[in-house]
């Protein structure tokens with residue numbers, strides 16, 4: 001490696017990442033073939049990466065919006081909110097069946113995670129949400145909420161945990177319509193997920209985990225149960241045990257500067273976002289060593305662009321995206337600022 005190459009690897013090399021993600025926009029490498037069912041999620045990583053990297057001008061926004069909208073599930077002429085179904089977005093073409101002769105989709109596989117990704121992409125490309133049928137999307141979500149407040153991801157069943165609670169909250173927030181969600185029940189469920197050590201598990205009683213903790217705190221913020229920078233306010237809300245949570249969060253930074261998802265695990269690029277975003281929402285970013293975190297992330301940067309999970313490995317789309325999101329939280333120059341609670345840029349979230 002030449003000295004100029006070596007010095008370029010000591011910082012976040014934005015141009016290299018734009019080229020890497022642009023390549024993914026045109027063609028996903030074949031290891032992603034098995035993830036076809038999550039096509040919209042992969043697209044979210046690509047489009048939101050380009051947005052954070054300030055390179056959205058490289059893609060056709062209208063074509064992207066039309067492609068995303070082609071996965072939307074539409075009901076027939078009459079909408080029955082109590083028919084048990086959820087009217088969101090399919091995750092991919094293979095989970096979608098052609099409509100019947102009346103244009104009605106009989107096989108409704110719309111999924112909360114795919115719907116979150118679809119709406120995020122539409123926000124990023126500046127799609128006008130007044131063209132969406134927000135009412136049926138939001139109202140039909142009540143068919144997915146369980147008596148304990150949690151959510152199933154799809155109306156035919158599935159695991160219920162904080163991941164889908166977060167997707168439901170983010171969808172309602174983006175639509176500006178909470179008709180299909182009982183917020184008080186959601187809050188009660190989230191509070192039950194806080195563990196004895198201060199972090200949150202995916203379900204009540206489960207081990208604390210960085211991703212679950214993000215889902216819990218971001219959902220409470222989206223629903224308005226907590227404010228931004230709650231740590232700097234004099235009257236810490238008694239809703240959850242914030243001091244214990246902060247204690248758990250601060251112990252996630254390793255000696256290598258990176259963040260781990262839970263105790264006794266290696267530092268991993270994506271937790272720089274999951275943990276970093278929680279700190280940003282709570283107003284605790286200055287309690288960690290940001291310089292050391294930056295150093296860890298750079299050690300996971302691949303020489304041809306992208307970020308890997310661990311230092312020195314090949315990059316993947318998921319860790320690349322959360323690497324960019326983490327650098328945005330670290331206020332890297334040239335990157336768009338991040339709306340921590342939604343996982344997209346601030347500008348996209350506002351809808352400018």
Ligand SMILES: [Zn+2]
Pocket residue numbers: 268269270271309319
């Ligand atoms: Zn990871």
